[in-house]
Amino acid sequence: MDKREELKKELNELINEGFELSKLAAESKKTKILNFGTAYQSWYSRALKIAEVLANDRLQEFINYYKIDPKRKEVNAQNYVIQDFIMGIGARTDYTNKPLWDINNAVALKVYNQLQILQSLQTRIDSVLSSVRGSLLSELQDKELATAEELLKVNVRAAGSLAGVILENHLQKVMQNHNIKIMKKDPTISDMNNLLKSNEVYDLQTWKKVEYLGSIRNLCSHKKEREPKKDEVEDLISGVNKIIKEVF
Numbered sequence: 067m068d069k070r071e072e073l074k075k076e077l078n079e080l081i082n083e084g085f086e087l088s089k090l091a092a093e094s095k096k097t098k099i100l101n102f103g104t105a106y107q108s109w110y111s112r113a114l115k116i117a118e119v120l121a122n123d124r125l126q127e128f129i130n131y132y133k134i135d136p137k138r139k140e141v142n143a144q145n146y147v148i149q150d151f152i153m154g155i156g157a158r159t160d161y162t163n164k165p166l167w168d169i170n171n172a173v174a175l176k177v178y179n180q181l182q183i184l185q186s187l188q189t190r191i192d193s194v195l196s197s198v199r200g201s202l203l204s205e206l207q208d209k210e211l212a213t214a215e216e217l218l219k220v221n222v223r224a225a226g227s228l229a230g231v232i233l234e235n236h237l238q239k240v241m242q243n244h245n246i247k248i249m250k251k252d253p254t255i256s257d258m259n260n261l262l263k264s265n266e267v268y269d270l271q272t273w274k275k276v277e278y279l280g281s282i283r284n285l286c287s288h289k290k291e292r293e294p295k296k297d298e299v300e301d302l303i304s305g306v307n308k309i310i311k312e313v314f
Contacts, residue, residue, distance in 0.1 A: 073116070073191050077184060080113050084181035091151070092174035103152040106177070110148075113184060120187040128183050131176040143167035148176050207232055207310050214303050218296065223286045226299040230255070230283025233306045237276070240267065240313055255280035268313055279305045 087109060090102050110132060117128045132148045141150065141158060143166065151173040157165035210232050218225035237258040241248065246265050250257055256277065263273040282302040285294045 073120075074188075076112070077116055077120075077187060077191070080109065080116065081181060081184050083109050084113070084177060084184060088174050088177040088181060091148075091177055092170050099151065099154060106148065106152065113180065116187065117183065120190045121183060124183050124186075128180055131180050143172060146172050148173050207236065211303060211307055218299055218303070222294055222296050222299050226282060226286030226294050226302050229299070229303045229306050230280075230287055233276075233279055233283065233302075233309060234258075236306075236310045236313070237262065243314060255283060262313075272309075272313065275305060276309065279309070 083105075087102070087106055090105065114125075114128070117125050121128070130147070134147055134149045135145060138145050141155065143157070146155075146157065146167065146169065151169055157167045157169050159165055211229065214225045214228040214232070217228060234255050237255060238253075240262060241258055244262075244265060244267055246261055246267075248257065248261060259273055259276040259280065262268060262276075263270070279302055282294060282298050285292075286299065286302075
């Protein structure tokens with residue numbers, strides 16, 4: 067099972083458990099609060115991790131339904147949270163000693179609100195994982211290009227070969243992103259460049275740029291009639307950096 071399927075499975079389990087917790091909170095006049103607290107704390111720890119990954123923009127909202135606000139002056143129906151309930155803190159009472167709000171309904175609603183946030187994440191899994199993978203890939207490519215720049219100081223050919231590999235790997239990723247198939251077992255930069263242009267992933271100007279970068283890469287990776295020049299490899303490194311930032 068890949069990461070996407072694992073996340074979907076975990077999220078579905080949390081949603082199902084969340085419904086049960088919401089019902090348990092509403093019925094806890096008949097059930098010990100300790101039972102709810104034990105089950106909820108385990109659920110919250112797992113749900114929080116999912117929310118951190120898939121809903122960073124709603125993470126604080128998710129936490130606020132559970133956690134007591136340290137700036138709170140007094141407890142009321144609006145700021146009463148799940149943590150109050152677990153800690154055994156009841157509602158304030160009126161002059162007849164009648165509770166001013168129903169703590170069971172308040173907590174059941176807070177759990178249900180957290181549950182709605184989790185339900186909204188079901189449509190985010192694919193896009194978030196793609197974004198994370200893209201971010202990690204970009205970071206790795208930046209590090210590899212930095213290595214090529216350092217290598218340029220001691221071995222021009224090796225620096226160019228490394229930059230060429232980065233370009234080749236990136237073009238393969240772009241092909242995958244656009245569902246472009248190639249039958250050739252070991253496609254060259256030129257092969258992929260032609261396909262990306264013919265499939266209108268990018269224009270003629272970018273195609274010419276990639277062809278130029280590929281020719282420098284070939285000069286570095288294969289024994290040719292001459293050695294690659296330092297300024298050519300500098301062009302290759304800067305050109306690859308531009309391509310990986312602009313072509314996806």
